[in-house]
Amino acid sequence: MTDRSPSPRDQLLIVTPHPSGQLPAHILRQMLGDDLFDTPKREAFLRRIFLDGDAYTDLLYSLPGARHVQAPWSRFAVDLNRNRDDRVDNGVIKETDFDRQPLYPPHTQLSEDEREERLRRIWDSFDDAVSAELPGARLMIVGHSMASHGPKLGLDTGTPRPAICLMPGTQAVPTFPHDRWDALKSAAEEAFAQVIAASPFERVTIGEPWSTDTLSLNHSRRSGVPAFGIEFNAGLHLKDGQPMDGAMRQMNAAFAVFAEAALALVN
Secondary structure (H helix, E strand, C coil), rough: CCCCCHHHHHHHEEEEEECCCCCCCHHHHHHHHHHCCCCCHHHHHHHHHHCCCCCCHHHHHHCCCCCECCCCCCCCCCCHHHHHCCCCCCCCCCCCCCCEECCCCCCCCCHHHHHHHHHHHHHHHHHHHHHHCCCCCCEEEEEEEEEEEECCCCECCCCCCCEEEEEEEEECECCCCCCHHHHHHHHHHHHHHHHHHHHCCEEEEEHHHCCCCCCHHHHHHHHCCHHEEEEEEECCCECCCCCCCHHHHHHHHHHHHHHHHHHHHHC
């Protein structure tokens, strides 16, 4: 008789909020104007948007047998790892990229109706999709990547970043059990040891440069499911904007080992 019971991986939800470089056509037109129909300019803009997101994280965090929710649109349409009402310059709807280059022509202003429509179609639908996958899950991992140095738009401009950053919350507001943070860090150090050794980047950190990601915080609060974010230094898998296939394959295999170890910590 065949065993049809779910695998432990079915109790793991992996969320990738920023892998896409695509924009809905009406938003792309707002950003480009008549250049929408200039193929070289349009493709260059979309490439810039893609690389300023979390390029290839859909592949890096792919894990057969796990649950996945993957964002279809760029973070520059709506940043799904921000609160719905976040109106700061690096908030839910951004006016510039991370190098502070404008995304829209001068003097462009979104009306409140346009803003709400964008949030309703993109932010709300993604929020609903994550919520729908959480029943029966024991752990949620939110997969990101980060620039090798802090960009102009941020709090750590110019600062070198670690190879991997884990974001399990703060001691006051943990999204993953605080008494297991050291074990989580050790699991990452062991799983990614060869990846890090083959790169110019060092260290697995907890809370450096970020302690919490918004998706983990919001959904763990609502559902009670433990969650944490993880950031890969983009220099681990990209060189001059191009993916390094061998490194990506190795990172994905290491992530599979790490994810199962993290899931075991919440048994």
